[in-house]
Amino acid sequence: MIEVAVTGAGGHMGREVIEAATHRDGMAVVLAVNRTAVDPVAGHEVEAEADLPDLLDDRDPDVLVDFTLPDPSTRYVEACADAGVAAVVGTTGFSDSQSAVLADAAESVPVLRASNFARGVMALRRAIREAVEAVPDYDVELTETHHNRKRDAPSGTALTVLDDVDDARGDDGEHVHGREGEQPREDGEVGVHARRAGDVTGEHELLLAGNHEVLTLTHRAESRGVFAAGALDAADWLVGRPAGAYDFEDTI
Ligand SMILES: NC(=O)C1=CN([C@@H]2O[C@H](COP(=O)(O)OP(=O)(O)OC[C@H]3O[C@@H](n4cnc5c(N)ncnc54)[C@H](OP(=O)(O)O)[C@@H]3O)[C@@H](O)[C@H]2O)C=CC1
C-alpha cells in the first residue's frame, strides 16, 4: 500500500488528487493539508499546513503530492527532504531560485516535477520535437488557454514546450510574448500567446507555418482528473527510487 500526503488539499487539483487516490487500488491518503481551513475532502480531515513537518513525522507517508504555488511548494518539498519523504510536484511558475531549492531537496529524497501530468501532453511533446525537426525553417507560434483563475503566464506546459522547440531547433530562439505595434515578425522567433477565460481546463496549440502550408498540434485537457491520475502514476513510480530529480518522462 502506498501512503500518500496531499498539500493544497482544498485547491482544485488537491481535491482531484485526494479523490483519485482514495479510489485507487494500492493507495491510501494518510495526510491532507491546506493553508486555510476546509471541510473534509473525500472523507479525509484536512490539517493546517503550518503543522506539516510534525505531521510528516507522525503519519510517515511514502510520498507527498503537491499542487499549490511556488512559495509553499518549495517549503513543502524542503519539509519532505527533512522527513525523508518522496515528493511529486505539479505546481508551476517557479523562479530559478525556487527551482534550485527543489534541486537541493532532490539530493536527499526523490523529487519528480512535471509541468503537465497528462499522458497526451507527453505524446504532444514528442510530436512537436519531431515536427519542428522536420520543418526547422517554418514559423512557430504557441498558444495556451486556461481558466481565469490561473496566476502564472505563460503556463508551465508552454514553457516546457518552448524548451522542446529550442532543443529541436538547436538554438535559443527569441520568444515574443504577444504582439503589438508595427514590428514585423523576425525569422526564427517563436510567438507565445496566453489566453485566460472562463473555466478552460487547459489547452496548448503549436502552429507551424511555411511553404504554403499550416500544421497545428493541439492538446486539450477535458478534466483535471487526467492530471491527478498522471500525478498518482508518478507517485507510484517514485516510491522506493533513490534520491534525485526526476520528470514524468522518466516514468515511461
Ligand atoms: N502539472 C500539472 O499537470 C498541473 C499543474 N497545475 C498547477 O497546480 C497549481 C495549483 O493549481 P489549482 O489547484 O488549479 O489552484 P487552486 O487555486 O485551485 O489551489 C491552490 C492551492 O494552493 C494553496 N495556496 C495558495 N496560496 C498559498 C500560500 N501562500 N501558502 C500555502 N498554500 C497556498 C491554496 O490554499 P487555500 O485554499 O488556503 O487558498 C490551494 O489549496 C498551479 O501552479 C497550476 O499551474 C494545475 C493543473 C495540472
Ligand SMILES: O=C(O)C1=N[C@H](C(=O)O)C[C@H](O)C1
Ligand atoms: O493551472 C492550471 O490549471 C494548469 N497548469 C499547468 C500549466 O501551467 O501548464 C498544467 C495544465 O495546463 C493546467
